Amino acid sequence: MKAIAHDVYGPADLLELRDLDMPSIGDDEVLVEVRAAGVDPGVWILMTGRPMAVRLAVGLRRPRVAVLGRAVAGVVAAVGAGVTRLRPGDEVHGTCESGSFAEFARARQHRLAPKPANLTFEQAAAMPISAVTALQSIRDAGVKPGQRVLITGAAGGVGSFAVQLVRAHGGIVTGVCGTAKVELVRSLGAEDVIDYTQDEIDRGGVRHDVIIDTAGNRPLSLLRRAVTPRGTIALVGGGHAEGWLLGGFQRQMAAPLVSLFGSARVCGVAARERYEDLADLTSLIESGAITPVIDRIYPLADAPDAIRYLAQGHPAGKVVITVQGAANAPAE
Numbered sequence: 001m002k003a004i005a006h007d008v009y010g011p012a013d014l015l016e017l018r019d020l021d022m023p024s025i026g027d028d029e030v031l032v033e034v035r036a037a038g039v040d041p042g043v044w045i046l047m048t049g050r051p052m053a054v055r056l057a058v059g060l061r062r063p064r065v066a067v068l069g070r071a072v073a074g075v076v077a078a079v080g081a082g083v084t085r086l087r088p089g090d091e092v093h094g095t096c097e098s099g100s101f102a103e104f105a106r107a108r109q110h111r112l113a114p115k116p117a118n119l120t121f122e123q124a125a126a127m128p129i130s131a132v133t134a135l136q137s138i139r140d141a142g143v144k145p146g147q148r149v150l151i152t153g154a155a156g157g158v159g160s161f162a163v164q165l166v167r168a169h170g171g172i173v174t175g176v177c178g179t180a181k182v183e184l185v186r187s188l189g190a191e192d193v194i195d196y197t198q199d200e201i202d203r204g205g206v207r208h209d210v211i212i213d214t215a216g217n218r219p220l221s222l223l224r225r226a227v228t229p230r231g232t233i234a235l236v237g238g239g240h241a242e243g244w245l246l247g248g249f250q251r252q253m254a255a256p257l258v259s260l261f262g263s264a265r266v267c268g269v270a271a272r273e274r275y276e277d278l279a280d281l282t283s284l285i286e287s288g289a290i291t292p293v294i295d296r297i298y299p300l301a302d303a304p305d306a307i308r309y310l311a312q313g314h315p316a317g318k319v320v321i322t323v324q325g326a327a328n329a330p331a332e
């Protein structure tokens with residue numbers, strides 16, 4: 001099968017389109033014929049091995065998994081003996097173990113959910129990391145109907161879902177984005193938009209009940225000025241922003257400690273890959289309450305360009321890889 005792979009950590013120039021063996025699956029696993037794969041900042045982290053702390057999980061000197069990509073949408077090609085929820089032919093999306101920038105991928109059954117019927121594979125591949133992170137951020141922050149919620153990075157992969165989800169939950173959204181994205185963020189349901197090139201998030205002294213910080217580049221002191229005294233700040237982003245060791249994740253890790261100082265609650269979001277959350281999103285997707293925003297779709301061979309584009313930090317929604325014409329169907 002064709003796949004985008006690397007042997008060493010480094011820039012996108014080191015990625016290669018290779019012919020690799022098909023992944024073999026265990027009892028609890030599923031072989032997915034990949035139709036589309038999501039690109040998110042986590043792909044850049046796995047490609048570069050930065051921040052360094054991530055190498056404890058994915059390989060100290062070199063990547064343990066050669067193929068890049070986690071978010072996947074495709075068709076079940078084969079199932080292990082212990083798989084009960086899925087059958088060959090099922091259309092699914094979720095996260096995979098063996099790399100989704102490939103014609104086939106190995107996934108655990110509990111990380112795959114049925115693909116929403118009204119989505120293309122590309123739209124479905126946009127959801128497993130970004131929409132689930134947005135949903136979990138909103139839950140972790142305890143957003144309630146009627147609350148005023150400020151979302152930074154509102155046009156990005158996580159933010160574009162968060163705006164729609166808060167709105168669907170009955171919250172009132174103020175989105176923060178650059179000038180070029182103001183209309184997009186408004187169209188997603190934000191009642192108000194702050195263009196960060198013109199104003200700061202504490203514009204006019206207005207305070208919000210909840211801040212969902214996906215951009216991850218505002219000091220905590222500024223976030224505190226924009227939240228109500230008993231409000232909540234959910235720290236989502238900043239993963240590769242600063243620091244060779246932790247790359248900004250120290251903000252999330254320190255959140256419980258930081259919460260002790262000051263009246264606003266600060267929570268660090270650490271997204272969990274759970275098919276239940278994807279399944280929870282399905283009714284909202286199928287009712288049209290939320291729709292993945294796709295910025296660009298790249299063919300598999302151009303995955304390095306997709307990563308380079310995302311690394312610029314300004315997508316309008318999601319970047320997706322399309323995988324067509326899987327060459328070899330698996331042996332029965």
Ligand SMILES: NC(=O)c1ccc[n+]([C@@H]2O[C@H](COP(=O)([O-])OP(=O)(O)OC[C@H]3O[C@@H](n4cnc5c(N)ncnc54)[C@H](OP(=O)(O)O)[C@@H]3O)[C@@H](O)[C@H]2O)c1
Pocket residue numbers: 040041042129130133152153154155156157158159176177178179181196214215216217235236237238239240252269270271272310313314315316317
């Ligand atoms: N905690 C977790 O479990 C978890 C899970 C997933 C992702 N993340 C992290 O969350 C962050 C966002 O992920 P994503 O997928 O949404 O990334 P993304 O799609 O690349 O979006 C990045 C966003 O950052 C905004 N941005 C860039 N420069 C900015 C600036 N100077 N000021 C304000 N906003 C700026 C961009 O807005 P404009 O285009 O409007 O400039 C864009 O909307 C990343 O750091 C990622 O690593 C964390």
